[in-house]
Amino acid sequence: MTKADSDHRRASNAGVEGNERLTALTSALLLAFILIALATTPNLHALLYVHVFVGILLIGPLAVKLGSTGYRFARYYTGAPAYVAKGPPHPALRVVAPALVLITLALLATGCALLVTGPADPGPFEGLHNLSFVLWFPLAAVHAFGHLRELPRTLAQEWRALRAAGGSGSAARVELNAGALLFGAIAGVVVLPTGAPWAAPGVLTQALPGPVVAAILATGLVVLASRPWKWN
Numbered sequence: 001m002t003k004a005d006s007d008h009r010r011a012s013n014a015g016v017e018g019n020e021r022l023t024a025l026t027s028a029l030l031l032a033f034i035l036i037a038l039a040t041t042p043n044l045h046a047l048l049y050v051h052v053f054v055g056i057l058l059i060g061p062l063a064v065k066l067g068s069t070g071y072r073f074a075r076y077y078t079g080a081p082a083y084v085a086k087g088p089p090h091p092a093l094r095v096v097a098p099a100l101v102l103i104t105l106a107l108l109a110t111g112c113a114l115l116v117t118g119p120a121d122p123g124p125f126e127g128l129h130n131l132s133f134v135l136w137f138p139l140a141a142v143h144a145f146g147h148l149r150e151l152p153r154t155l156a157q158e159w160r161a162l163r164a165a166g167g168s169g170s171a172a173r174v175e176l177n178a179g180a181l182l183f184g185a186i187a188g189v190v191v192l193p194t195g196a197p198w199a200a201p202g203v204l205t206q207a208l209p210g211p212v213v214a215a216i217l218a219t220g221l222v223v224l225a226s227r228p229w230k231w232n
Contacts, residue, residue, distance in 0.1 A: 015082065016083055016085075016086050018173070019068055019071060019072050020072075020086075020154055021154055021157065021158045021161075022068045022173045022176070022177075023065060023068045023069055023072070024150075024151055024154035024155055025155065025158055025173055025174070025177055026061050026065040026068065026177055026180075027065060027147065027151060028151065028155060029061045029181065030058065030061050030062065030065060033058055033061070034058065034140070036050070036054050037051060037054045037055055040054070041209065041212045042209075042212060044204050045205055048198055048199040048204065049192060049195055049199060051195075052111075052115065052188070052191065052192055052194075052195040052198075053189070053191075053192055054188070055111050055188075056112075056187050056188040056192075057181065057184035057187070057188045058184060059108065059184050059187060060180035060181055060182070060183040060184030060185075060187070061180045061181060062108075064176060064177060064180045066101065069097070089146075090146060090231040092142075092146070092226070092228070093146045093147075093228075093231065096139055096142055096146070097143070100136070100139045100140060100143055103132055103139060104136060104140075106128070106132045107132040107133060107136050110125045110128045110129035110132055112191075113125040113129075114126060114129055115195060115198075116194070118197040118198070119197050119198050119203045120197070130209075130210075130211040131211075133211050133212075133215055134211050134214045134218060136215075137215035137216070137219045138215070138218045138219040138221075138223065142222060142226055142228045145223060145229045146228040146229070146231050148228075148229050158170055158173070162174065
C-alpha cells in the first residue's frame with residue numbers, strides 16, 4: 001500500500017467517525033428538546049407557547065440529523081469502502097428508521113398547519129397531528145433505546161476530541177449544531193405569535209389529552225415487546 005493509499009484510508013475512516021459523532025451529538029440535542037416538548041403535552045393549555053417554540057426549534061437539529069444519517073445511507077449503499085466496513089445499523093433499526101422519518105415529518109407538518117389554520121377551523125390537521133403523535137412516540141422510543149448503548153460512548157469520544165489539540169472536526173460539528181439551534185430558535189420566536197389562538201382560554205382544556213394516553217400505552221407495549229436496548 002502506498003502512502004497515498006494509506007492517507008486516503010485514514011481520511012475515509014475519519015469521515016465515518018466524524019459522521020457517527022455528528023449524528024450522536026445531534027441526537028443528544030434532539031433527545032433533550034423532545035423530552036421538553038413531551039413534558040408540555042399533559043398540560044398543553046398552560047404550556048402551549050413552550051410546545052410551539054420547542055417544536056419549531058427542533059426543525060434545525062432535525063435537518064442536521066437527517067443530513068448526517070442520509071449521507072451515511074447514501075455512502076453505504078453506493079459502496080464507499082469505509083462505510084461498508086463500518087456496516088449498517090441493526091436490521092430492526094433499519095426497518096424503523098424510514099417510518100420514523102416520515103411520521104416525524106408528518107408530525108411537524110401537521111403541527112405547523114394547525115398554527116396556520118387556528119382552532120376555529122383546523123380541518124383534518126388536528127386529527128392527523130394526534131394520530132402522528134400516537135404513531136411517532138413508540139417508534140421514537142424504539143429508536144432511542146436501540147442506540148442507548150452507543151450514544152454515551154460516542155459523545156464521550158467527541159468530548160475528548162473537542163478538548164484535545166487539533167480537534168477541528170469536533171469544533172466544526174459543535175458549531176454546526178449551534179447554528180442549527182440558533183436557526184430553530186429564531187424561527188421559533190418568529191412563529192410563536194401564531195400560537196395565540198390555541199392558547200386562548202377554553203380552547204385546550206383537557207388535563208391529559210387522549211392521544212397522550214394512547215401514545216404512552218402503545219409505547220410501553222412496543223418497547224417491552226421489542227426490547228430494543230438489547231439490539232446492540
